[in-house]
Amino acid sequence: MAVQAVESTSTSTVSLGPAAALSCRECGTRFPLGPIFACQECFGPLEVAYDLPSGGPSQAAALKKRIEAGPDNIWRYAPLLPVPADVADKPNLNPGFTKLVKADRLAAELGVTGGLYVKDDSGNPTHSFKDRVVAIAVEAARAFGFTTLSCSSTGNLAGAVGAAARRAGFRSCVFIPHDLEAGKVVMAAVYGGDLVGIEGNYDDVNRFCSELIGDPLGEGWGFVNVNLRPYYGEGSKTLAYEICEQLGWELPDQLVIPIASGSQLTKIDKGLKELIQLGLVEDKPYKIFGAQAEGCSPVSTAFKAGHDVVRPQKPNTIAKSLAIGNPADGPYVLDIARRTGGAVEDVNDEQVVDAIKLLARTEGIFAETAGGVTVGVTKKLIENGQIDPAKSLVVLNTGDGLKTLDAVAPTTGPTATIRPSLDSFREAGLG
Numbered sequence: 001m002a003v004q005a006v007e008s009t010s011t012s013t014v015s016l017g018p019a020a021a022l023s024c025r026e027c028g029t030r031f032p033l034g035p036i037f038a039c040q041e042c043f044g045p046l047e048v049a050y051d052l053p054s055g056g057p058s059q060a061a062a063l064k065k066r067i068e069a070g071p072d073n074i075w076r077y078a079p080l081l082p083v084p085a086d087v088a089d090k091p092n093l094n095p096g097f098t099k100l101v102k103a104d105r106l107a108a109e110l111g112v113t114g115g116l117y118v119k120d121d122s123g124n125p126t127h128s129f130k131d132r133v134v135a136i137a138v139e140a141a142r143a144f145g146f147t148t149l150s151c152s153s154t155g156n157l158a159g160a161v162g163a164a165a166r167r168a169g170f171r172s173c174v175f176i177p178h179d180l181e182a183g184k185v186v187m188a189a190v191y192g193g194d195l196v197g198i199e200g201n202y203d204d205v206n207r208f209c210s211e212l213i214g215d216p217l218g219e220g221w222g223f224v225n226v227n228l229r230p231y232y233g234e235g236s237k238t239l240a241y242e243i244c245e246q247l248g249w250e251l252p253d254q255l256v257i258p259i260a261s262g263s264q265l266t267k268i269d270k271g272l273k274e275l276i277q278l279g280l281v282e283d284k285p286y287k288i289f290g291a292q293a294e295g296c297s298p299v300s301t302a303f304k305a306g307h308d309v310v311r312p313q314k315p316n317t318i319a320k321s322l323a324i325g326n327p328a329d330g331p332y333v334l335d336i337a338r339r340t341g342g343a344v345e346d347v348n349d350e351q352v353v354d355a356i357k358l359l360a361r362t363e364g365i366f367a368e369t370a371g372g373v374t375v376g377v378t379k380k381l382i383e384n385g386q387i388d389p390a391k392s393l394v395v396l397n398t399g400d401g402l403k404t405l406d407a408v409a410p411t412t413g414p415t416a417t418i419r420p421s422l423d424s425f426r427e428a429g430l431g
């Protein structure tokens with residue numbers, strides 16, 4: 001197995017659609033497509049580089065037509081992703097094309113007049129945005145001949161890998177911090193792959209996985225967010241593509257995106273820039289805002305202090321899916337927030353719970369704690385004047401509230417419990 005993986009690295013015979021090479025985000029050095037994630041020159045992170053069409057008007061029109069005629073999932077954007085052209089015919093969970101909800105009642109509550117939308121990724125196959133990134137990593141794992149799919153997870157990724165591995169015919173073994181929410185643990189275990197709880201936080205789990213990759217025990221293993229990370233990351237671009245297509249091929253003015261490792265935020269920015277470059281949307285300025293929980297806010301702390309370096313924290317928050325104390329893409333998030341004129345902000349656990357309830361009460365969308373972080377930060381940024389309420393705004397809900405019931409259970413329940421009689425109902429005063 002290891003031999004197969006190494007061979008494909010050195011020969012670069014793999015065919016992943018328009019993906020041309022891996023390129024270092026720090027020094028630009030290029031490497032053949034393979035299961036590597038760090039630059040051999042400077043240890044910088046690698047990302048996928050493409051041969052994309054030039055973006056002339058007729059090419060843009062043809063590409064738009066092709067996308068619109070594609071399947072109702074992320075594979076409609078296959079010409080812009082590191083996947084084989086026949087990807088839609090392979091066994092995969094086919095995530096994406098989730099709802100972009102025009103949130104008028106939430107807008108009224110928050111005073112937004114420029115158009116407020118919630119991109120609701122709880123509608124994915126395992127109920128979080130992670131199905132997008134895993135779907136791309138699965139295709140890379142196939143191409144490189146891996147037989148086991150793995151990951152270090154804050155919860156949602158473990159379920160997404162477990163399910164995708166089953167569908168695609170891989171063995172899976174995923175790693176989580178031992179103290180996750182019951183909904184996340186059950187969801188990660190039910191698909192039948194191996195699930196290992198590690199006594200430690202996410203950063204400990206991630207360190208363990210890095211060690212496993214370097215050990216013979218991990219031979220033939222594709223860790224979707226470690227040695228397949230360059231491919232995995234590209235899945236988040238589909239959020240940018242979908243949002244713009246659903247807005248009628250237009251860029252939103254402002255986006256609020258949750259931050260765990262920061263990968264999603266940086267790749268949404270990459271996706272938006274590609275759409276501009278390809279001529280699929282008209283170029284105009286957009287602002288990207290990042291959202292963290294106060295109990296794990298290394299990026300927002302650095303942003304507010306004006307630092308370029310993100311100092312690691314020990315997480316302590318109910319938003320466990322975002323609880324990465326040492327976020328790999330933190331510095332890139334800072335760059336993007338500053339370049340676009342956005343910001344990074346955080347809210348405390350009480351505000352997270354209030355925001356979950358606000359979104360549920362106004363729009364009928366039940367978000368997990370990460371969604372509460374994003375909505376809560378949106379409210380805060382409107383109140384402090386950093387988000388312009390007269391301009392369009394897209395807020396991401398990246399996960400499903402059913403997986404984090406404990407966050408709201410103590411303050412949510414039946415209005416009354418009555419005997420099955422009209423008298424009893426009358427007494428409760430609810431008629």
Ligand SMILES: *Cc1c(COP(=O)(O)O)cnc(C)c1O
Binds near residue numbers: 128258
């Ligand atoms: C993983 C995750 C994110 C963001 O992850 P990044 O590491 O920043 O890409 C956001 N929301 C939910 C629900 C997640 O599970």
Ligand SMILES: [Zn+2]
Binds near residue numbers: 042
């Ligand atoms: Zn480099």
